[in-house]
Amino acid sequence: MYNKLALVVVTGSLITGCASVPMESIEESKNVKKFNLPSGENAGVYIYRASGPGTALKKDILIDGKCIGETAPNMFFHEVVRGGEEHKISTESEFSPNIIILKTESGKNYFVQQYIKIGVFVGGASLEVVSEEKGKKDIEKLELAKKGKCGK
Numbered sequence: 231m232y233n234k235l236a237l238v239v240v241t242g243s244l245i246t247g248c249a250s251v252p253m254e255s256i257e258e259s260k261n262v263k264k265f266n267l268p269s270g271e272n273a274g275v276y277i278y279r280a281s282g283p284g285t286a287l288k289k290d291i292l293i294d295g296k297c298i299g300e301t302a303p304n305m306f307f308h309e310v311v312r313g314g315e316e317h318k319i320s321t322e323s324e325f326s327p328n329i330i331i332l333k334t335e336s337g338k339n340y341f342v343q344q345y346i347k348i349g350v351f352v353g354g355a356s357l358e359v360v361s362e363e364k365g366k367k368d369i370e371k372l373e374l375a376k377k378g379k380c381g382k
Contacts, residue, residue: 251288251302252376259374262308265339265366273313273334277357278306278369279344287346289355290322290380297380301344301355305375313337322381323347323354330357341365 253259268274277291279301288300291307294317298307301321311317313336320329321344332340341360346353360368 251300251305252378253305254374254376256373262374263369267337267339268310268313269337271313271336272310273336274339275309275311275317275319275332275334275342276306276339276365276369277301277309277319277342277344278365278372279303279346280368280372287353287355288381289344289346291344292318292320292380294318295320297378299375299378300381301375304372306369306372307375307377309377319357321355321357323356328354328356330359332359339365341369343368 265274275293277298279289281303288302290300291298293309293311298309301307311334313334315334317332317334318329319332319342320327322328330342332342334340339362341362341364343358343360343365344355345358346355
């Protein structure tokens with residue numbers, strides 16, 4: 231009986247709670263939402279998480295093994311990377327990291343959406359490269375998070 235009750239409470243908190251992460255200023259967020267093209271040999275990567283299931287979960291995001299920060303609902307990160315290269319973007323999931331390889335070109339922006347999937351014990355996370363049009367539209371409603379430490 232107590233095990234079933236505990237399972238219901240934990241599951242409910244994963245679905246209805248709300249995680250938060252440190253955010254940048256509104257001015258900085260507006261500035262990054264101008265979607266300026268990166269200069270020189272660089273490419274821009276926008277990684278975002280909209281609202282949806284698993285609002286109580288924070289999930290790490292890494293680019294080429296470097297921690298960018300933890301995600302929460304309704305936020306995004308912007309990172310400048312070297313263009314003309316492949317970059318490994320990864321996020322923690324329930325049992326193992328989920329990874330995508332993003333081939334970049336200099337002078338372009340790329341958009342990656344992270345979304346939470348309900349898992350066996352906790353929610354997992356996946357990544358998907360989305361079109362520039364969709365990425366810009368989604369990010370317009372979100373706020374820029376501060377880069378920081380990953381949770382693990």
